[in-house]
Amino acid sequence: MRVEEEYADVLQNIEAAIIAVFDGNSGVVDRDVLTTIDTLIGAYQREKRNRVGVTQCPQGRAGTVYEQCRRVCEWRLGRQVLNEGEPVEDDFRSEELGVYELILCLKRIRKSIRLWHKQGGRQGYLKYVRQFLDDANSRIDI
Secondary structure, X not given: OOHHXXXXXXXXXXXXXXXXXXXXOOOOOHHHHHHHHHHHHHHHHHHHOOOOOOOOOOOHHHHHHHHHHHHHHHHHOOOOOOOOOOOHHHOOOOOOOOHHXXXXXXXXXXXXXXXXXXXXXXXXXXXXXXXXXXXXXXXXXX
């Protein structure tokens, strides 16, 4: 099964965090997101290999994207609640993920960033994902 099919919910969680930052700061560009994803992949790969190292948080806009994405990743790994101050029993996640699966998801997002950036320019990926998330949210029957 393809990553985007098996882990659609994880991809959507991470991409929703990215778009939340983009919605709050229209200056965010694909390069900021790529820097974030590359940093997260490196950090989780080191963890998977049991290597101790300090991950340098990117600066500026990429740092803001990084903080939001890392929070979602840690939540999906079952290490923290999504929203500070929220009781653990009120925290909903469909199921916990392993580091290996999370890395697969981050790599799939990186591939998407590269594709849509090449096709759409500085914010090609961001505009594509926003449209995709808007379409997915409109199909949810509330």
